[in-house]
Amino acid sequence: MPRKTLGLPRTTGLYFVMWACSTARINGLCVLGWLAVSAWQLVASPVLRESAVVRPGEKPRTRRRETQATRLIPSSPPFATMLATASPHLQVAARRLSLSVPVNRAYCSFRSTRPCPGRYASVRAASASAAEAAPPAKEGAEELGFQEMSSGTRRRYYMLGGKGGVGKTSCAASLAVRFANNGHPTLVVSTDPAHSLSDSFAQDLSGGTLVPVEGPDSPLFALEINPEKAREEFRTASQKNGGAGVKDFMDSMGLGMLAEQLGELKLGELLDSPPPGLDEAIAISKVMQFLEAQEYSMFSRIVFDTAPTGHTLRLLSLPDFLDASIGKILKLRSKIASATSAIKSVFGQEVQQQDAVGVLSNSWRMANKLEQLRERMVKVRELFRDTESTEFIIVTIPTVMAISESSRLHSSLQKESVPVRRLIVNQVLPPSTSDCKFCAIKRKDQARALDMIRSDPELRGLNIIQAPLVDMEIRGVPALKFLGDIVWK
Numbered sequence: 001m002p003r004k005t006l007g008l009p010r011t012t013g014l015y016f017v018m019w020a021c022s023t024a025r026i027n028g029l030c031v032l033g034w035l036a037v038s039a040w041q042l043v044a045s046p047v048l049r050e051s052a053v054v055r056p057g058e059k060p061r062t063r064r065r066e067t068q069a070t071r072l073i074p075s076s077p078p079f080a081t082m083l084a085t086a087s088p089h090l091q092v093a094a095r096r097l098s099l100s101v102p103v104n105r106a107y108c109s110f111r112s113t114r115p116c117p118g119r120y121a122s123v124r125a126a127s128a129s130a131a132e133a134a135p136p137a138k139e140g141a142e143e144l145g146f147q148e149m150s151s152g153t154r155r156r157y158y159m160l161g162g163k164g165g166v167g168k169t170s171c172a173a174s175l176a177v178r179f180a181n182n183g184h185p186t187l188v189v190s191t192d193p194a195h196s197l198s199d200s201f202a203q204d205l206s207g208g209t210l211v212p213v214e215g216p217d218s219p220l221f222a223l224e225i226n227p228e229k230a231r232e233e234f235r236t237a238s239q240k241n242g243g244a245g246v247k248d249f250m251d252s253m254g255l256g257m258l259a260e261q262l263g264e265l266k267l268g269e270l271l272d273s274p275p276p277g278l279d280e281a282i283a284i285s286k287v288m289q290f291l292e293a294q295e296y297s298m299f300s301r302i303v304f305d306t307a308p309t310g311h312t313l314r315l316l317s318l319p320d321f322l323d324a325s326i327g328k329i330l331k332l333r334s335k336i337a338s339a340t341s342a343i344k345s346v347f348g349q350e351v352q353q354q355d356a357v358g359v360l361s362n363s364w365r366m367a368n369k370l371e372q373l374r375e376r377m378v379k380v381r382e383l384f385r386d387t388e389s390t391e392f393i394i395v396t397i398p399t400v401m402a403i404s405e406s407s408r409l410h411s412s413l414q415k416e417s418v419p420v421r422r423l424i425v426n427q428v429l430p431p432s433t434s435d436c437k438f439c440a441i442k443r444k445d446q447a448r449a450l451d452m453i454r455s456d457p458e459l460r461g462l463n464i465i466q467a468p469l470v471d472m473e474i475r476g477v478p479a480l481k482f483l484g485d486i487v488w489k
């Protein structure tokens with residue numbers, strides 16, 4: 001029908017078609033409306049299309065970014081923009097066009113009262129925008145880029161930690177992939193009792209041994225330490241605690257005091273309900289064991305995906321804890337050794353005597369193992385504090401709760417003299433030309449949280465790395481490479 005016959009301006013024509021769709025609620029009509037609008041859009045929307053690209057007060061978007069966005073999600077930005085700039089009736093109509101997911105997505109990313117069905121229209125565009133929007137990290141800060149992390153072949157350790165669920169594993173795995181793709185034979189280790197490294201690499205890494213990860217240019221191995229299994233080694237040594245018969249026997253030997261002291265130490269309980277941090281301590285000491293072996297000397301970068309904040313802090317104070325809780329055992333060790341040999345030399349093979357010897361020698365073995373653990377923990381703590389080889393990277397998200405926790409974590413790490421220089425703020429919503437209500441509110445919240453970082457006395461001195469919230473699940477080496485290229489620059 002010629003436009004003149006209708007006698008309506010173009011936008012009103014569009015309005016009419018969409019209004020018909022929204023009122024009729026008939027899918028067939030919706031399809032017709034959609035086709036009509038698309039045809040109309042092809043021939044008559046240069047002005048509106050232009051307005052989709054540049055708005056007052058905004059930087060013009062580059063043609064390239066627009067192309068990337070449209071390639072990744074085949075939505076129809078000009079059409080969505082038209083909807084966004086038109087009346088609320090049109091927006092209702094657009095919602096009813098639910099048969100067209102791209103349109104819904106595009107629509108949502110412009111104006112909606114509900115959260116977006118997909119996260120972002122374009123991952124690449126998002127990351128580019130985030131990089132553009134990243135605030136200067138700190139005043140007078142040294143520039144710490146990936147180049148600095150990657151330079152040199154001397155072994156370096158990176159420990160990523162923070163509140164649960166902020167993206168520690170994704171960031172640690174992406175850093176490991178990035179190192180491996182930059183020529184470093186790399187080992188990534190999860191010491192978090194609730195492992196998600198396997199999920200992150202989409203590969204089974206459980207089993208407590210080094211597993212090669214397929215994909216990167218240089219060797220990349222992953223290791224999930226099973227704390228239960230590692231603890232089992234210690235537990236078996238403490239299983240025979242002896243019974244009343246043994247106690248009587250030791251009393252009769254004049255070793256009653258020793259038996260009582262051993263009983264009080266409750267060796268079995270120490271490992272059955274381990275003190276906080278012990279699991280991770282055993283896990284890290286296991287890694288130290290691995291790394292002492294010649295066959296693992298090839299790794300020039302070791303990345304740790306650590307357990308959530310609390311565990312890490314307790315881990316650092318564990319050597320002191322072990323001193324306090326097993327110090328007594330260590331003191332008793334020589335007494336145990338001499339009592340064991342005395343009993344062995346004086347008596348024959350009676351059951352009671354065997355039990356008594358068993359208790360003492362188990363206790364002695366146990367004491368030895370705990371002593372070894374304590375020594376390793378001291379080494380782990382030294383490693384954590386070595387500014388030359390180690391860096392702890394705090395991962396957070398832009399929420400008040402996560403930032404408060406990161407601030408406390410930083411303060412505790414400072415007290416323990418652990419070097420921290422970088423703070424990753426993960427899942428930042430990138431700026432967009434227009435916002436759904438949900439996104440706008442979320443973005444405001446995030447902006448407040450980012451301001452909080454800038455004014456936080458603990459965090460403002462750190463080099464801040466913003467990682468955008470991306471619209472895909474970060475799973476498998478290609479996705480991790482993708483994230484790594486954005487985050488580790």
Ligand SMILES: Nc1ncnc2c1ncn2[C@@H]1O[C@H](COP(=O)(O)OP(=O)(O)OP(=O)(O)O)[C@@H](O)[C@H]1O
Nearest residue numbers: 164165166167168169170196427468469470473474
């Ligand atoms: N920048 C991002 N954009 C989109 N999704 C992300 C991003 N970072 C992490 N995620 C997603 O968030 C979820 C949690 O991430 P991850 O497992 O890395 O967190 P975590 O801190 O290690 O969790 P936990 O404390 O439970 O081990 C995962 O589904 C991951 O894909």
